[in-house]
Amino acid sequence: MDDKHMQIGEVAARTELSLRTIRHYEETGLVIPSARSQGGFRLYTETDVARLMVIRRMKPLGFTLEQMRDLLDATDRLDGDDALGTGEREALLERIRTYQQAAAEQVEKLRVQLARAEDFAATLAARLEQNAPPARL
Numbered sequence: 462m463d464d465k466h467m468q469i470g471e472v473a474a475r476t477e478l479s480l481r482t483i484r485h486y487e488e489t490g491l492v493i494p495s496a497r498s499q500g501g502f503r504l505y506t507e508t509d510v511a512r513l514m515v516i517r518r519m520k521p522l523g524f525t526l527e528q529m530r531d532l533l534d535a536t537d538r539l540d541g542d543d544a545l546g547t548g549e550r551e552a553l554l555e556r557i558r559t560y561q562q563a564a565a566e567q568v569e570k571l572r573v574q575l576a577r578a579e580d581f582a583a584t585l586a587a588r589l590e591q592n593a594p595p596a597r598l
Contacts, residue, residue: 466496466504476513483513489526491516491533522567524560532560 473480486492487503492512494503512533519529535556538545545553 466506467510468498469494469503469505472505472510472513475510476517478513478517486513486516489530491526491529519564522564522571524563528560532557 467475469480469483472478473483476483478486483492487494492509495506495509496504498504515533515536516529519532524532535553539550539553539557
């Protein structure tokens with residue numbers, strides 16, 4: 462990816478995460494700024510932004526910080542320059558498959574919840590329409 466460095470405000474705007482949330486993820490070790498400016502400001506790269514986006518997508522699916530850390534560790538190791546043995550590579554891929562399956566199951570649960578919510582909203586709209594005063598001509 463690109464070496465361009467961004468300050469935390471730009472990263473917050475791009476990820477739609479608050480400064481506080483990004484700092485929290487730094488404190489928990491999920492994302493570490495790639496550099497610091499001479500003035501001590503956090504500096505992030507596109508890789509850091511991509512990592513934050515993974516975290517942002519996992520959060521509403523109910524994944525814990527520890528699960529996020531585990532998945533990021535697995536993807537970091539797969540993407541790393543280190544030569545992995547076949548067994549180690551397969552174990553990492555299996556960890557990722559487990560998260561993919563859990564994400565797919567959660568997405569299905571959310572689809573059911575959304576369908577129920579839309580049905581409820583439609584029921585309320587029909588009730589309002591049914592009880593609306595007649596239009597005057």
